[in-house]
Amino acid sequence: MKNILVNVEIPKDSNIKYExxxxxxxxxxxxxxxxxxxxxxxxxxxxxxxDW
Known part of the structure; x- marks a missing residue:
């Protein structure tokens, strides 16, 4: 099984959106x-x- 790196821009239950x-x-x-x-x-x- 391969590990996949995921970047979370908005954490669940947060009121802050990161980008x-x-x-x-x-x-x-x-x-x-x-x-x-x-x-x-x-x-x-x-x-x-x-894709960029």
Missing amino acids: YDRKTGKIKIDRILREGFKYPANYGYISEAL
Whole structure:
């Protein structure tokens, strides 16, 4: 079985959305939801699957 590296930009139950910045190669804060709102699931990408 092969391990797959997954980058999670939005952690489940977080109100902060992170985003990968292609220019700098770093993760940055993209937005913060209002109080009381949270993302319901992990959201991200698999590096080896990107087409850019």
